[in-house]
Amino acid sequence: MLGPTGIGVLWTRASVLESMPPFLGGGGMIADVRLDGFTPAKGVARFEAGTPPIAETVGLHAAVRYLVGLGMDNIADHDHELTVDALTRLESNFAGRVRIVGPHDTKDRGGVISLDVEGVHPHDVAQVLDEFGVCVRPGHHCAKPLMRRFGLAATARASFGPYSLKADTDVLLEALEAAISMFG
Amino acid sequence: MSNLENLYREIILDHYRSPRNRGELATPPAHKVEGFNPLCGDEVTLYLDVRDGVLADIKMTGHGCSISQSSSSLMSAAVKGKALEDVQATIDTFKDLMTGHEAALKDESDVEVDLRRLGELAALQGVVKFPVRIKCATLAWNTLRQGLEEVSTS
Numbered sequence: 566m567l568g569p570t571g572i573g574v575l576w577t578r579a580s581v582l583e584s585m586p587p588f589l590g591g592g593g594m595i596a597d598v599r600l601d602g603f604t605p606a607k608g609v610a611r612f613e614a615g616t617p618p619i620a621e622t623v624g625l626h627a628a629v630r631y632l633v634g635l636g637m638d639n640i641a642d643h644d645h646e647l648t649v650d651a652l653t654r655l656e657s658n659f660a661g662r663v664r665i666v667g668p669h670d671t672k673d674r675g676g677v678i679s680l681d682v683e684g685v686h687p688h689d690v691a692q693v694l695d696e697f698g699v700c701v702r703p704g705h706h707c708a709k710p711l712m713r714r715f716g717l718a719a720t721a722r723a724s725f726g727p728y729s730l731k732a733d734t735d736v737l738l739e740a741l742e743a744a745i746s747m748f749g
Numbered sequence: 750m751s752n753l754e755n756l757y758r759e760i761i762l763d764h765y766r767s768p769r770n771r772g773e774l775a776t777p778p779a780h781k782v783e784g785f786n787p788l789c790g791d792e793v794t795l796y797l798d799v800r801d802g803v804l805a806d807i808k809m810t811g812h813g814c815s816i817s818q819s820s821s822s823l824m825s826a827a828v829k830g831k832a833l834e835d836v837q838a839t840i841d842t843f844k845d846l847m848t849g850h851e852a853a854l855k856d857e858s859d860v861e862v863d864l865r866r867l868g869e870l871a872a873l874q875g876v877v878k879f880p881v882r883i884k885c886a887t888l889a890w891n892t893l894r895q896g897l898e899e900v901s902t903s
Contacts, residue, residue, distance in 0.1 A: 686813065692757075692882070693753065704788070704789060705790055
């Protein structure tokens with residue numbers, strides 16, 4: 566969501582929060598400390614031991630403000646439109662040459678498309694795409710059992726963001742042709 | 750030549766499409782050793798037949814990207830039938846080639862690799878421009894070094 570690395574949000578109901586024990590001790594998370602034990606602070610403070618990641622928090626705040634300013638519904642619509650366009654063009658231009666791993670209908674689908682290019686290893690796909698200025702993620706995406714289920718070592722994964730355009734998909738398709746002709 | 754063409758030279762693509770010395774050897778007498786790149790899923794298994802101080806035969810199986818597959822194929826062609834000290838020297842020279850970017854960063858220009866000594870292996874020098882791919886090129890070589898160490902201590 567465009568924020569800095571190393572920070573996230575855990576969202577719980579207040580009643581659940583009170584029943585959750587702290588997992589880490591440190592500054593700022595105690596109400597009282599005795600020789601025989603301690604009482605953790607109330608609320609979220611009990612999970613925020615030690616110096617907080619201040620710069621990351623400010624950065625995450627800026628990212629949230631930016632996304633809310635664009636409107637999450639608008640972002641979802643934009644993502645959906647780009648995904649439908651890309652899936653349609655991938656299927657018509659690369660039938661039999663590129664396998665799309667994941668649903669082909671776009672009803673419950675995010676803007677992430679995992680590709681298996683016939684005869685070209687995902688790391689080689691990514692290397693050629695990189696030369697075209699298209700950045701994709703090659704690898705098993707921390708889902709090795711799923712890769713095994715599909716009979717794949719890895720996939721190359723393209724994704725859209727609020728800043729992506731259909732013209733970016735033009736370049737992706739051009740780069741895929743180049744990768745296939747290089748290794749085919 | 751663009752960086753990409755320099756990376757994927759014709760000789761590399763040739764070894765990727767038609768890998769040399771694919772297959773297995775009976776163990777024993779051959780020694781079997783496996784290497785993995787868990788981050789990208791590349792795997793290589795080497796079968797080493799060492800006799801009288803010579804790597805008499807080498808076969809391999811495995812899968813991975815064009816760089817890892819062509820590097821292992823080129824390696825097998827370069828070391829097959831060679832005396833073990835020559836094999837070690839080739840491993841050292843190749844590893845020097847792959848760590849060339851570190852030498853360049855430190856401006857240690859006295860670190861020079863004799864490319865003539867490497868023959869066809871010199872085609873892999875374009876990999877150095879792409880640091881994340883170096884581990885692809887060195888997988889088979891690290892596995893070979895490990896295998897020869899296992900042979901010498903067994």
